[in-house]
Amino acid sequence: MAKKFACGDVVDGCAWSTTAKDENELFEQISEHAKNVHNMTDIPDEVIQKVKSKIQEV
Ligand SMILES: [Zn+2]
Numbered sequence: 001m002a003k004k005f006a007c008g009d010v011v012d013g014c015a016w017s018t019t020a021k022d023e024n025e026l027f028e029q030i031s032e033h034a035k036n037v038h039n040m041t042d043i044p045d046e047v048i049q050k051v052k053s054k055i056q057e058v
Contacts, residue, residue: 001057005030009054010047011038019058026055 003026006017016033020026030051034040040047 004056004058005051005054007033010050014038023055027051 002019002021003023004017004019005026007014007030008017014037016037018026018029018033020029031040031043034043034047043051
């Protein structure tokens with residue numbers, strides 16, 4: 001089952017979303033996006049928990 005994440009569920013107004021084959025790959029894409037677009041070089045634990053709670057299976 002693939003995983004899907006929409007950034008707008010955590011960051012208001014962000015239209016980016018992504019899908020990946022598993023959670024590890026998904027988090028790689030999310031950290032890349034967070035770094036490039038949201039200037040988050042380290043993602044705080046709190047944000048990771050939030051992201052995890054919003055991941056959907058597709
Ligand atoms: Zn975003």
